[in-house]
Amino acid sequence: MSTPAAQDLQTLLRVERLTTRFRTRGGDVTAVNELSFELAAGEILGLVGESGSGKSMTGYSLLDLVDPPGYIAGGSVRLRGRELRGLPAKDWQALRGDRIAMIFQDPMLTLNPVLRIDTQMVETVLAHRRLTRAEALHRAHAALVRVGIPAAGERLRSYPHQLSGGMRQRVAIAIALLNEPDLIIADEPTTALDVTIQAQILYEMQTLCREAGAGLIWITHDLSVVAGLADRVCVMYAGRIVEQGSTAQVLESPAHPYTRGLLDSTPAAALARGHRRGEALRPIPGAAPPLAALPAGCAFHPRCARADEQCLPPPPQAEPASGQRALCWHPLPPGAALSGPAASLEAP
Amino acid sequence: MTLFLLRRLLQTVNVLFIMSLLVFVGIYAVGNPLDMLVDPQATRADVARVAAALGLDQPVWVQYGRFLANALRGDLGNSFLHGTPALQLILQRLPATLELAVSALLIAVLLGIPLGLWAGLRPDSASGKTIMAGSILGFSLPTFWVGLMLIMVFSVYLGWLPSGGRGPTREVLGMHWSLLGAEGWRHVLLPALNLALFKLALVIRLTQSGTREALLQDYVRFARAKGLAPRRIVGVHVLKNIMIPVITVVGLEFGTLIAFSVVTESIFAWPGIGKLLLDSITLLDRPVVVAYLLLIVLIYTLISLVVDVLYAALDPRVRLAGGQAA
Amino acid sequence: MTGGVSHTDAAGGWRALARAYAGSPLALGGLALLLAIVLAALAAPWIAPQDPYDLARLDIMDSRLPPGSLSADGSLTYLLGTDGQGRDMLSAILYGLRISVAVGFAATLLALALGMSLGLAAGYAGGRTDALVMRAVDIQMSFPAILTAMILLALFGQGTDKIVIALVASQWAYYARTTRGAALVEGRREYIEAARLLGLSTPRILFRHLLPNCLPPLIVVAALQVAAAIALEATLSFLGLGLPVTEPSLGLLIANGFQYLYSGRYWMSVFPGVALLLTIVALNLVADRLREVLNPRLRPQ
Numbered sequence: 001m002s003t004p005a006a007q008d009l010q011t012l013l014r015v016e017r018l019t020t021r022f023r024t025r026g027g028d029v030t031a032v033n034e035l036s037f038e039l040a041a042g043e044i045l046g047l048v049g050e051s052g053s054g055k056s057m058t059g060y061s062l063l064d065l066v067d068p069p070g071y072i073a074g075g076s077v078r079l080r081g082r083e084l085r086g087l088p089a090k091d092w093q094a095l096r097g098d099r100i101a102m103i104f105q106d107p108m109l110t111l112n113p114v115l116r117i118d119t120q121m122v123e124t125v126l127a128h129r130r131l132t133r134a135e136a137l138h139r140a141h142a143a144l145v146r147v148g149i150p151a152a153g154e155r156l157r158s159y160p161h162q163l164s165g166g167m168r169q170r171v172a173i174a175i176a177l178l179n180e181p182d183l184i185i186a187d188e189p190t191t192a193l194d195v196t197i198q199a200q201i202l203y204e205m206q207t208l209c210r211e212a213g214a215g216l217i218w219i220t221h222d223l224s225v226v227a228g229l230a231d232r233v234c235v236m237y238a239g240r241i242v243e244q245g246s247t248a249q250v251l252e253s254p255a256h257p258y259t260r261g262l263l264d265s266t267p268a269a270a271l272a273r274g275h276r277r278g279e280a281l282r283p284i285p286g287a288a289p290p291l292a293a294l295p296a297g298c299a300f301h302p303r304c305a306r307a308d309e310q311c312l313p314p315p316p317q318a319e320p321a322s323g324q325r326a327l328c329w330h331p332l333p334p335g336a337a338l339s340g341p342a343a344s345l346e347a348p
Numbered sequence: 349m350t351l352f353l354l355r356r357l358l359q360t361v362n363v364l365f366i367m368s369l370l371v372f373v374g375i376y377a378v379g380n381p382l383d384m385l386v387d388p389q390a391t392r393a394d395v396a397r398v399a400a401a402l403g404l405d406q407p408v409w410v411q412y413g414r415f416l417a418n419a420l421r422g423d424l425g426n427s428f429l430h431g432t433p434a435l436q437l438i439l440q441r442l443p444a445t446l447e448l449a450v451s452a453l454l455i456a457v458l459l460g461i462p463l464g465l466w467a468g469l470r471p472d473s474a475s476g477k478t479i480m481a482g483s484i485l486g487f488s489l490p491t492f493w494v495g496l497m498l499i500m501v502f503s504v505y506l507g508w509l510p511s512g513g514r515g516p517t518r519e520v521l522g523m524h525w526s527l528l529g530a531e532g533w534r535h536v537l538l539p540a541l542n543l544a545l546f547k548l549a550l551v552i553r554l555t556q557s558g559t560r561e562a563l564l565q566d567y568v569r570f571a572r573a574k575g576l577a578p579r580r581i582v583g584v585h586v587l588k589n590i591m592i593p594v595i596t597v598v599g600l601e602f603g604t605l606i607a608f609s610v611v612t613e614s615i616f617a618w619p620g621i622g623k624l625l626l627d628s629i630t631l632l633d634r635p636v637v638v639a640y641l642l643l644i645v646l647i648y649t650l651i652s653l654v655v656d657v658l659y660a661a662l663d664p665r666v667r668l669a670g671g672q673a674a
Numbered sequence: 675m676t677g678g679v680s681h682t683d684a685a686g687g688w689r690a691l692a693r694a695y696a697g698s699p700l701a702l703g704g705l706a707l708l709l710a711i712v713l714a715a716l717a718a719p720w721i722a723p724q725d726p727y728d729l730a731r732l733d734i735m736d737s738r739l740p741p742g743s744l745s746a747d748g749s750l751t752y753l754l755g756t757d758g759q760g761r762d763m764l765s766a767i768l769y770g771l772r773i774s775v776a777v778g779f780a781a782t783l784l785a786l787a788l789g790m791s792l793g794l795a796a797g798y799a800g801g802r803t804d805a806l807v808m809r810a811v812d813i814q815m816s817f818p819a820i821l822t823a824m825i826l827l828a829l830f831g832q833g834t835d836k837i838v839i840a841l842v843a844s845q846w847a848y849y850a851r852t853t854r855g856a857a858l859v860e861g862r863r864e865y866i867e868a869a870r871l872l873g874l875s876t877p878r879i880l881f882r883h884l885l886p887n888c889l890p891p892l893i894v895v896a897a898l899q900v901a902a903a904i905a906l907e908a909t910l911s912f913l914g915l916g917l918p919v920t921e922p923s924l925g926l927l928i929a930n931g932f933q934y935l936y937s938g939r940y941w942m943s944v945f946p947g948v949a950l951l952l953t954i955v956a957l958n959l960v961a962d963r964l965r966e967v968l969n970p971r972l973r974p975q
Contacts, residue, residue, distance in 0.1 A: 063573060065569060065572055065573060093575050093576075093577060093578075094575065095575065096572065096573055096574065096575035097573060097574035097575030097576070098575055101573065101574075102570075102573040104566055104569065104570055104573075106566060109565065109566035109567060110566045110567055110569075110570040111567060111570070112567040112571070112585050112588075112589070113567070113589070113664070113665060114588045114589055114592070114662070114663060114664060115584070115585070115588065116664075123574070123576060123580065123584075124574045124575070124576070127574065127575050127576050127577065127580075128575060159664040159665070161664065161665050172570070175574065
């Protein structure tokens with residue numbers, strides 16, 4: 001490992017062992033478990049997982065937006081080398097919407113229904129910049145134009161209910177871009193939209209981030225979205241990142257059986273990578289375990305065809321290729337297909 | 349908008365007509381005011397003369413027809429007791445009741461919204477729980493008994509505030525108002541607090557539950573993600589959303605404030621229309637009772653009209669359409 | 675799949691209900707207080723230290739005594755003081771409670787019966803009956819209860835029966851609306867359809883099958899409305915429009931004590947007020963808990 005200082009120069013975001021827990025009657029439940037990953041400026045990271053895997057909570061944790069009974073239990077979050085954990089509320093407030101912006105899933109719910117678009121945009125500018133209202137309005141107008149909203153001047157004076165879902169999400173994206181943040185966290189922002197609109201927005205987000213040099217974390221359950229968008233991928237299961245690597249590595253030669261399972265249950269055509277076309281979908285057997293009652297060791301082992309008694313202690317970090325890491329006792333060899341009860345054959 | 353107003357106006361006239369019929373027949377069908385008005389030792393001729401003078405010798409439907417024709421000219425008949433026009437009698441006392449009801453409404457809103465907001469933002473704190481427990485008490489306490497307790501504590505034992513009456517009044521626009529002077533405010537405080545108590549509890553509950561609900565909404569989380577100050581999130585994003593149901597309910601409750609002022613006015617000897625109604629009921633002064641009821645119906649329908657317009661002004665999602673009126 | 679469902683459910687349902695109710699100590703306290711109040715009201719003639727309306731027993735020498743005073747003949751301690759005629763306040767309150775509780779419960783039962791029948795008819799028959807009943811409900815509910823009651827009392831004059839009528843008239847609409855709502859939901863269920871197909875008579879379907887399943891929300895409304903009825907009766911009596919002087923309920927006691935308040939003789943109006951307050955709070959606590967406990971059953975889907 002090189003010295004932290006040298007690494008921080010190229011690294012926009014560096015997350016280490018980030019852990020978020022929820023207080024419940026039956027004791028604390030860990031929703032985000034020792035997450036570690038990095039993001040470079042201008043890079044797009046896909047954070048993939050099923051619902052309940054802790055991917056949305058990761059987004060909230062990065063912005064310190066975890067509501068009680070949840071709390072961030074430990075770890076470190078550094079933005080351009082600056083430690084964010086433990087910052088006072090005032091500093092967080094200054095950071096949010098300025099250096100780190102977030103976009104939410106449902107555009108029908110994220111905009112306040114009783115405030116006009118201009119109000120909701122101008123307040124975001126004025127919260128972080130000493131500008132006049134006219135200057136802020138000018139910025140808002142420019143941001144709407146940038147995300148491809150026609151007749152931006154008129155839209156500014158509209159209420160959210162007067163816009164379509166796609167328009168509303170563009171407005172939310174424009175709000176996120178207003179103060180030219182270093183990092184944007186997008187929590188499934190296209191899930192609620194039509195496929196054609198989804199594709200447009202994906203393309204635009206990609207372009208905007210490249211142009212502005214902002215880092216983007218795209219949270220989704222949909223591997224096909226990640227395939228066309230992200231540079232690197234993190235796969236989450238039961239609160240942990242079980243595999244991470246470049247998009248090509250993770251999608252083409254997954255090392256973790258869970259990633260393989262996710263790929264096998266995604267229509268191949270949607271992945272646009274061409275491999276395994278025409279094969280039948282194979283869903284992962286069983287269901288994700290509740291966070292309050294995780295299996296011991298590797299949380300995936302009850303659903304895993306490769307599992308054996310070795311999987312009961314916590315799994316080690318395997319590194320099948322440079323930059324690709326998987327949390328698994330029995331990682332898949334490059335290019336291997338997951339088949340039948342072959343698990344014991346692979347066991348050392 | 350114009351169509352909407354026209355429709356509502358037509359509805360109001362309709363309701364007034366039906367109510368006048370119901371009230372008139374109801375009031376006139378029972379009891380004989382002559383027994384009350386005429387000296388028991390009067391001769392039959394005397395009684396007949398009084399009956400003819402008041403129009404009470406005619407059949408009910410003739411009396412109603414005459415009443416309606418007069419009502420259309422703004423004449424709701426003369427009070428049997430005072431001999432002056434019933435409407436004039438009521439209008440003379442209306443300012444007192446309006447002052448009382450508006451003061452009560454202000455107390456309920458100006459105290460209830462901050463308290464409800466506080467309790468909604470800190471539902472698990474001791475202060476939040478105390479506020480909510482207090483609001484339950486506010487629903488349970490009978491208004492008239494609270495009035496007595498207020499008099500006992502603040503007038504009798506502490507001697508801070510007067511126990512009744514309006515204080516000196518000043519004439520503006522031909523009506524007598526008491527809130528133009530400090531003495532008037534001293535007089536209105538206790539009765540207004542008494543009348544406000546139930547509405548205060550209501551506003552606290554509405555605001556509290558509205559706040560708790562709003563805080564869970566995505567738009568509040570998004571506002572936080574935008575880096576807005578907590579004061580702006582609560583003061584603009586949350587408040588503007590909860591004001592809609594609060595204004596609607598409070599507006600509609602203004603009518604009940606006026607109706608319930610009967611109780612408060614009789615405890616605090618407040619010379620408003622509630623006290624007048626009470627006296628008129630016990631003394632069978634029919635024209636005054638009828639005029640009071642028609643006025644109340646009119647106020648009710650006007651209030652619901654104002655509330656609808658306000659609602660549309662506050663909530664951009666609502667459009668006042670001609671067909672939406674019912 | 676017919677009536678049996680609701681009936682076998684009921685036996686186990688009540689036990690489960692009682693268990694769920696007991697989950698809140700505050701609500702249990704409210705229930706205990708309510709039972710104590712009702713018992714005290716029923717047993718007033720036997721537990722009151724004095725018959726407050728036997729004028730021969732009253733001693734004018736004992737009038738306006740503060741709480742804890744001894745009677746002139748030394749035979750009785752006035753725990754809560756005496757009123758202007760030398761009447762023991764504790765006894766007057768117990769008797770007054772008896773009247774208030776009786777009027778409140780009687781009015782509630784009658785309003786329940788009336789509103790429930792109209793609501794069932796509206797919900798089951800639908801169409802014109804429904805429109806007519808609901809129009810009446812709307813008109814009724816847009817007017818404050820106190821105004822309706824005052825007008826009726828102005829028409830009919832005073833009397834126990836009159837005030838019960840006035841209370842019923844100002845409260846039936848709540849039951850009608852609640853019953854109709856529940857009947858609309860329940861009426862669409864299979865067991866009602868099955869009963870209809872079996873050729874059961876309409877009244878039998880209504881009262882044996884539909885009604886038992888509409889009961890949970892009605893119980894909650896009734897518990898709240900008893901409190902409202904008692905408070906309204908007290909208010910009207912306080913205003914001098916309610917019960918006649920021969921039937922002194924708590925409201926009348928408070929009104930009688932009112933004039934003495936200015937001279938600091940608080941006990942004549944404060945203690946009857948506390949009795950009234952405790953009754954209403956106990957009823958509200960019970961009603962609140964019932965609403966919580968019955969809530970899952972309010973939403974049958």
